[in-house]
Amino acid sequence: MERKITKFFQKWKNDLIRKPLLVYGPKQIGKTFSVLDFGNKNYKNVVYFNCDHNHELYDLFQKEKSPDQIILNLSLFTKETILKEDTLIVFDNVNDIEIIKGIKLLGSKQKDYHIILITSRRENLSVFKGEELQFKGMNEMDFEEYLWAQDEHQLATLIRDSFTKHKTCPFHKVALDYFYEYLKTGGLPEVIQASMNGFSDAKLDAIKQKTLDSYQKEIALNPNLIDISRGIEVLHSIPEQLRKENKKFQYGLMGFGKRAKEYDTAIQYLVNNQIVYRSYKITTVKSPLSSCREMESFKLYLTDDGLLYSMLHLSMKNMLADEKLKETLYENHIAKTLMEAGYSLYYYQSLGKAEVNFVIQNRMGEVIPIEITTKTRSKAKSLSVFMKNFTVKNAYRITENNFSTKKEVRYIPVYAIFCLNDQRI
Numbered sequence: 001m002e003r004k005i006t007k008f009f010q011k012w013k014n015d016l017i018r019k020p021l022l023v024y025g026p027k028q029i030g031k032t033f034s035v036l037d038f039g040n041k042n043y044k045n046v047v048y049f050n051c052d053h054n055h056e057l058y059d060l061f062q063k064e065k066s067p068d069q070i071i072l073n074l075s076l077f078t079k080e081t082i083l084k085e086d087t088l089i090v091f092d093n094v095n096d097i098e099i100i101k102g103i104k105l106l107g108s109k110q111k112d113y114h115i116i117l118i119t120s121r122r123e124n125l126s127v128f129k130g131e132e133l134q135f136k137g138m139n140e141m142d143f144e145e146y147l148w149a150q151d152e153h154q155l156a157t158l159i160r161d162s163f164t165k166h167k168t169c170p171f172h173k174v175a176l177d178y179f180y181e182y183l184k185t186g187g188l189p190e191v192i193q194a195s196m197n198g199f200s201d202a203k204l205d206a207i208k209q210k211t212l213d214s215y216q217k218e219i220a221l222n223p224n225l226i227d228i229s230r231g232i233e234v235l236h237s238i239p240e241q242l243r244k245e246n247k248k249f250q251y252g253l254m255g256f257g258k259r260a261k262e263y264d265t266a267i268q269y270l271v272n273n274q275i276v277y278r279s280y281k282i283t284t285v286k287s288p289l290s291s292c293r294e295m296e297s298f299k300l301y302l303t304d305d306g307l308l309y310s311m312l313h314l315s316m317k318n319m320l321a322d323e324k325l326k327e328t329l330y331e332n333h334i335a336k337t338l339m340e341a342g343y344s345l346y347y348y349q350s351l352g353k354a355e356v357n358f359v360i361q362n363r364m365g366e367v368i369p370i371e372i373t374t375k376t377r378s379k380a381k382s383l384s385v386f387m388k389n390f391t392v393k394n395a396y397r398i399t400e401n402n403f404s405t406k407k408e409v410r411y412i413p414v415y416a417i418f419c420l421n422d423q424r425i
Contacts, residue, residue: 001189002148003030005138009038012134013114020107020115022094022128025138026274026303027120027214030189032092034138035116039088043114047078052093061102067109070102084112091117097127104132120218123272139340140187140304143179144418149192150178163412163419168402172413176400179415183329184316186306201315208310215275222269230266235275238300239311242328247299248281260296267300277301277335279345282359285390289346289361299347301335308332327374330414331357334370334398341421350389354382357398366393370420373397373411383409396420 005023012021023031039046049057056077064070074089075082082089091103094117103115117133125135141149147156155171155178162169169175184204185195191207212235219231237254241247251258270276278300280293302308308329309319319325335345338360348356348369358370369392371383387395387408395409404411412420 001030001141001145001193003034003141003145005034005136006038008136009035009116010042012136013042018111018114019132019134020103020117021134021136022117022119022125023136023138024119024122024125026140027218028188028190028211029138029140031118031120031138032090033189035088035090035118039090039116043088044083044086045080046088046090047074047080047082048090048092049074049077050092051096051099058096058098062098064102065105067106070106071110071113082113085114087114089113089115091115094119094128095121095124100128100133104130107132120273121221122274123269141189141192142187142337142340142418143182143415146182146185146187146192147178149196152178159413159416160419162403163416166403166405166410168404169413169416172402175415176413180316180320182415183305183319183333184309184314186304186309188304188306191306204306205310208304208307211304212307212311218273218275219270222266224265227266227269230263231270231275234263234267234270234300236311238276238302239308241300242308242332243312243324247331249298249300270300274303277303277339277345279335279347279358282346282348283350285348285359285367287361287365287367289359289367290344293346299335301332301339303336305329305333305336323375327372330372330374330398333414334358334372334417337417338370338420341418348382348386350382350385354385356382356386359386368392368394368396370396370398373399375400 012018023035025031036046036048051057060070060073064073071082091099094100103117106113106115144156155175158169158171159175185191188211191204194204194207215235216232220228222228222231233254240253241249251260251263271278278298281297282289282292282294284292286292312325314325338358339345343360346359348359356369357372360368360370362368369383369386383395383397397409397411398414398417399411400414401411402413
């Protein structure tokens with residue numbers, strides 16, 4: 001499947017000051033496949049090492065400090081010749097500092113070797129930091145990549161063109177139908193491929209369950225044993241949290257007597273490792289928005305729409321028939337898309353309880369409010385209140401209708417959220 005990160009890999013390969021590249025992101029999003037696919041198409045050969053419990057590799061990097069000898073031993077391990085400039089060396093599931101030290105040594109002494117590392121633990125970035133490495137985050141497939149997988153490149157281009165030129169999309173209904181299917185599959189490549197192959201919803205759920213299981217294994221790596229069970233509790237409570245009218249995270253939903261201070265560390269672990277995304281409440285606006293956040297008031301979102309769809313036990317029929325359920329999925333989709341575009345998430349709530357679903361700040365410092373408008377929220381006025389109270393140049397309402405502009409507010413179809421990035425707003 002075509003992925004956006006491939007263009008980045010090509011740029012990295014051709015960079016004159018190229019460094020070993022560490023690719024990080026949640027499990028099951030296609031990191032390893034994308035790296036190996038790029039390697040097979042752009043190099044004479046690829047040598048692959050799975051670092052998970054690889055004691056032989058660990059011993060090599062711990063004991064050997066000669067870059068030439070390291071390369072020789074790596075060749076012997078794989079029985080493959082490692083060629084300067086023409087071999088891609090891949091280290092998967094990198095979690096050990098000794099292996100990283102050896103790769104940093106290679107990167108600083110042997111610039112002609114092309115090295116990509118892969119990890120699913122974002123917390124590793126603070127441990128592995130250093131000028132010898134380059135870092136690149138990767139996420140699940142967004143809706144645009146989903147359209148590419150469906151061989152709908154032209155439709156994806158039309159959506160971007162409609163967004164850029166402020167005009168209606170001629171295939172709005174087609175795009176919306178594809179988007180509903182995307183909410184069901186989510187952005188996990190294995191689920192999308194299974195759906196394209198005609199697999200049943202039960203089979204799709206089984207694949208998604210495998211991903212949830214991998215998240216729970218990731219949570220089990222938490223060094224604090226009591227936070228393992230708490231992290232799993234939080235993860236499984238999110239669908240119920242998001243179904244509420246007030247989607248602020250409430251500890252009481254996990255059981256009587258649950259308190260914030262008991263779960264703070266577990267939630268931070270989930271956020272740090274991209275297992276969930278967090279949006280903080282703000283009641284005023286000043287730059288930077290982080291100075292306005294209320295640390296005790298927040299919402300949590302899942303990093304994949306398809307996982308939420310299955311955890312809510314939905315079918316396409318009951319999703320389309322229930323406006324509140326659709327709104328829940330839309331909000332999760334917007335949150336994860338904005339986070340993956342590089343924004344920090346905030347939501348605005350006034351003393352009068354007027355709420356704007358999302359408030360973001362772009363690289364130029366501009367504050368942008370985003371409100372969801374559905375059939376049950378068609379008369380939402382929170383955005384108008386926000387615009388009266390604070391000076392903003394751009395504001396968006398996310399809708400099931402086509403592109404339009406009314407009273408200085410741009411209406412954006414929910415399927416076009418991927419267009420909202422710093423380069424285009």
